[in-house]
Amino acid sequence: MSSSSDEENAGNFFLGMILETAKIVAEMEEDGEDEETSQPRTRVAALNRDREGAYERLAGDYFSKNYVYTNEQFGCRFQMSRQLFVRIANDLANYDDFFTLRYDGRGRRGFTTFQKCTSPLCQLAYGTASDSWNESLTMSERMSWGCLYEFFKGIVNLYRKVYLRRPTKKDIGKLYTFHEETHGFPGMLGSIDCTHWQWCNCPVAWCDQYMSGDIGYPSIILEAACSQDLWIWHALFGVVGSNNDLNLLTRSHVFDDIDSSFMLNGVSYKHGYYLADDTYPSYTAMVKTIPELSDEKRKKMFAKWQELARRDVERLFDVIKAKWGIIQQPAHAFEPKKVRYIMYACLILQT
Incomplete structure (x- = not known):
């Protein structure tokens, strides 16, 4: 009889501890909700980037019929010929949908294939930070770094067995x-x-x-x-x-x-x-x-x-x-x- 009563007392003790802990956690959650409601959550406002205008400027400078910069200037800036750049961009677009022009869930225009290839090549050639081309390509640091990694990954998977x-x-x-x-x-x-x-x-x-x-x-x-x-x-x-x-x-x-x-x-x-x-x-x-x-x-x-x-x-x-x-x-x-x-x-x- 004494052993059964001891086990019952121990069970009641642990049950009381669990209930007390649950009560404390519930009070803490209520206090947290009150603090969150008193301080409204703020988000960083999205920048109004003119992605389409940036692509038109990029295409007019390098890839249109009446491009501004010569082949020698293109080679100095991208460390490759214009024809090779276009070939790599087309191969990457066929290899991975990441390098194609897409729209997000709100219908906002994304970046084109040339923009997604220009950013990593500029970082590769000059060794600059990911956000250094924000003004010319209107591309955020996170997107530039994503393009850089996907560009390297695509180059290796596409051409390693050949070159x-x-x-x-x-x-x-x-x-x-x-x-x-x-x-x-x-x-x-x-x-x-x-x-x-x-x-x-x-x-x-x-x-x-x-x-x-x-x-x-x-x-x-x-x-x-x-x-x-x-x-x-x-x-x-x-x-x-x-x-x-x-x-x-x-x-x-x-x-x-x-x-x-x-x-x-x-x-x-x-x-x-x-x-x-x-x-x-x-x-x-x-x-x-x-x-x-x-x-x-x-x-x-x-x-x-x-x-x-x-x-x-x-x-x-x-x-x-x-x-x-x-x-x-x-x-x-x-x-x-x-x-x-x-x-x-x-x-x-x-x-």
């Missing part, structure tokens, strides 16, 4: 011939190297794995291999900055699925080779400067030609940074996936 593809047997033969005639290295596939892109908005919990001791800030590594004419046929971006050139090769696919056999002086070699700096491991597919050689004159001559030919990939990094201002600055995206889209899109547009 960042692996070289075929015919392409490899052209690379061998071209590099032998240009640099004097038979069997050379290209030059390979890595560079770091600072990530200023890296989450604090990830800073240690994205930070390297010799750099001092979070970064993401880009590994690229290119030919003398800056054709990028291998690009790996997204490896955390704490890695180096040695352990980066374990994640790279630069040696995979390439039939690169060649003949030299009657001897058949199974794989071609890359020109690399001294930080890479001593693989047969990596040709570096000879550290020690009895003939000092031959050593200096080989080192000179090897370093000159190896600068192709370094020149690629400089060209990309000079052409696309967004890479000159630290990456501001909060997600690694968006940072990868930005880098791959810049590589595709460069190719």
